[in-house]
Amino acid sequence: MKIDDFSEKLKKRMTITDYNILLHFFSFKNYIKNDILTNDGIKLIKKILKSKRPLSQITGRRFFFENWFIVNKKVLIPRFETEVIIENFIEENLNNKIIFDICCGTGCLGISAFLKNKNSNLYLSDISKSAIRCTKKNLKEFKINASVLRGNFFQPFIKKNLKADFVIINPPYILKGDVNVEKNVNKYEPKIALYAKQEGLEFFYKIKKDYKKILKPNGKIYCEFGFKQKEKLEQIFINENIEYYKDYSGNWRWFVLSNLT
Incomplete structure (x- = not known):
């Protein structure tokens, strides 16, 4: 599956800014290979769609200035x-x-x-x-x-x-x-x-x-x-x-x- 298969649902779930952050995060974690989502990537998307928590609390990361930081x-x-x-x-x-x-x-x-x-x-x-x-x-x-x-x-x-x-x-x-x-x-x-x-x-x-x-x-x-x-x-x-x-x-x-x- 491709991330495009989930894009409509994800954009309803979050702001366009968070959606772009998510794409960046998937690249950082190598959750997309040859335009195809890895199993870990699919699991994370499903978790995001089920939760109302802020995106960073679900992924455990936040991009700030020039780097990805661990958050809890x-x-x-x-x-x-x-x-x-x-x-x-x-x-x-x-x-x-x-x-x-x-x-x-x-x-x-x-x-x-x-x-x-x-x-x-x-x-x-x-x-x-x-x-x-x-x-x-x-x-x-x-x-x-x-x-x-x-x-x-x-x-x-x-x-x-x-x-x-x-x-x-x-x-x-x-x-x-x-x-x-x-x-x-x-x-x-x-x-x-x-x-x-x-x-x-x-x-x-x-x-x-x-x-x-x-x-x-x-x-x-x-x-x-x-x-x-x-x-x-x-x-x-x-x-x-x-x-x-x-x-x-x-x-x-x-x-x-x-x-x-």
Whole structure:
């Protein structure tokens, strides 16, 4: 059988973007040979058609930036809109620099940065045991030696008195009850990675309070935020050296906070 035999059903089941990702995944896994689906490919399609879970949770993989990453049901699925942060982050001079990936989830941010400069020193952290396991699997997949710490936000680094040259963070920043959150996201993705207290701003207040404890002088934090949060962030980070940037859809999406003291 060919994938075309299932294309109509698959396109009804998912977005065209996910359909194209699936085709890419089949090529990555060699599930199509001479235009014919392998048995594993047919089994996967049938599993996808029976399930309502996000595609990445069924395949166990997600393409992010330039690579396929292992995912599980208890980590945030990497988003394409986050790739713009990595594209800018790797423009920094990362040679022999210490990088922290905080709230690492799959580890896709830190790993993507490291793969562009293997002379950097990478640390990854998350509070979730499932995220730590997933990150370690991805590090093994890419044959990367890195330090993995488990703990709440900045605390693992503060306890060890560790400081970074560059920090990259995709924290939980959604307000509970936000109507913009898709039903499937709320139902199937880990709420600990999605929602934050204080109107979704909890971790930005923590950054403001403690960022100098984990950042070297002249160090920088690259951080994602919600597209409606810029005005509130400007109030939180007033008098700080911070710049805000938009994603490719024209939404305010991330900032760079510099420690110039």
